[in-house]
Amino acid sequence: DMLWSSYRAWVALAIWFLDWVMGLDWLTLAAAPFITIGTAMEAVVAKIGVTNTFLLVTFVTAVVWIIKGQWATGIWEVTMSLVISALAVGVLAHPVKMIAGPDGWIATAQRSGQEVAVELTGGEGGLSGTQTQALVDVFVRKPHELLNFGKILDGTDCEGAYTNVVRGGPYGSESDIRDAVGGCDEALGEYAENPSVSMVIDGIFMGLGAGVLVLLVVSIGGSVLIAGMVLLWESAKGIINLLIGLLPGAARGPLFTTVGTIATRLALFFVSSIFLGLLVLLIDELLGSDATARVFLLVDVVLLVAVVAWWRQRRNLEAASTRLAQALAARPGAGPVRLP
Numbered sequence: 001d002m003l004w005s006s007y008r009a010w011v012a013l014a015i016w017f018l019d020w021v022m023g024l025d026w027l028t029l030a031a032a033p034f035i036t037i038g039t040a041m042e043a044v045v046a047k048i049g050v051t052n053t054f055l056l057v058t059f060v061t062a063v064v065w066i067i068k069g070q071w072a073t074g075i076w077e078v079t080m081s082l083v084i085s086a087l088a089v090g091v092l093a094h095p096v097k098m099i100a101g102p103d104g105w106i107a108t109a110q111r112s113g114q115e116v117a118v119e120l121t122g123g124e125g126g127l128s129g130t131q132t133q134a135l136v137d138v139f140v141r142k143p144h145e146l147l148n149f150g151k152i153l154d155g156t157d158c159e160g161a162y163t164n165v166v167r168g169g170p171y172g173s174e175s176d177i178r179d180a181v182g183g184c185d186e187a188l189g190e191y192a193e194n195p196s197v198s199m200v201i202d203g204i205f206m207g208l209g210a211g212v213l214v215l216l217v218v219s220i221g222g223s224v225l226i227a228g229m230v231l232l233w234e235s236a237k238g239i240i241n242l243l244i245g246l247l248p249g250a251a252r253g254p255l256f257t258t259v260g261t262i263a264t265r266l267a268l269f270f271v272s273s274i275f276l277g278l279l280v281l282l283i284d285e286l287l288g289s290d291a292t293a294r295v296f297l298l299v300d301v302v303l304l305v306a307v308v309a310w311w312r313q314r315r316n317l318e319a320a321s322t323r324l325a326q327a328l329a330a331r332p333g334a335g336p337v338r339l340p
Contacts, residue, residue, distance in 0.1 A: 004206075011210055015132060015139070018135070018217045021220075024106070024107060031232060034100065034235065034236050038094065041240070054244075055082075058247060061077065062074035062077045073332060076331055081247075096236055109269040110273065114273045116274050139283075142154065142287045150188075152288065162177070178193065208300050212304050224268065224272050237258055253339045256329050257339055260321040260324035268317050279302075286298060
């Protein structure tokens with residue numbers, strides 16, 4: 001009972017944290033000051049009114065390149081400045097709200113990833129709630145069945161009896177769950193009535209799994225939180241970078257870096273939900289109807305591998321940010337724009 005209570009407490013904490021992060025409740029609070037700052041910066045940029053001046057500088061520079069015979073570079077620079085100018089007064093007019101608003105890019109990326117994850121796990125209903133429900137089924141319900149009765153009850157004749165009595169809880173130290181399942185299958189009741197060293201060993205394996213699960217959740221949830229703050233910061237910087245990006249050459253470097261950073265951090269929001277969905281699906285398959293309690297050791301290994309896989313995935317996404325910025329910095333007829 002001590003091992004199970006400890007396991008359940010850590011798993012509950014991990015699932016709560018993940019549900020809070022993936023639900024984006026924190027984003028509204030964190031985005032409020034950035035939206036205020038962004039609105040003030042937009043007003044200042046509009047008041048300064050240097051857009052036409054910067055476009056003129058780019059045009060003159062492009063003419064010089066064309067005179068020198070670098071037609072492709074000159075035309076490219078003018079075209080890029082016109083495109084950036086159109087975006088700055090159009091879809092990117094309010095970058096902070098566009099990225100962090102209620103229906104912004106962060107929320108859209110998160111929702112899209114959750115929709116894919118829900119399809120993977122076969123859930124129904126609300127997206128965040130479905131993910132939480134799947135996590136509870138895999139990391140609380142099925143381990144509880146295995147630890148107490150030595151087998152998974154879901155998919156058997158005793159599933160209904162188990163579900164009904166659990167819904168009527170909590171029972172504390174009373175034997176309602178054991179009695180209900182024992183009434184359905186006498187062998188299961190006898191197994192639960194005779195605790196053994198094997199149950200203790202299984203509980204220890206579960207405890208190890210809870211520790212790895214917390215590490216995994218902190219890794220994923222922490223990555224999502226950091227990515228959200230980076231997106232807020234880059235969206236605020238984007239107001240200035242869009243303006244400076246009207247200038248030719250190296251002046252566009254910060255803008256390309258911002259674009260690369262925003263794209264990969266949004267991808268992290270999308271990937272995180274799918275990663276969780278695949279992990280839940282894999283462990284749910286391991287905890288199939290024919291699983292025994294010793295499967296907890298294999299689950300521990302899978303969770304540990306998942307931690308390493310997530311760290312590598314996050315590192316790859318961060319590296320992709322630089323590669324994307326370098327691709328955007330390429331210019332025909334001239335060297336690439338120097339990135340900061």
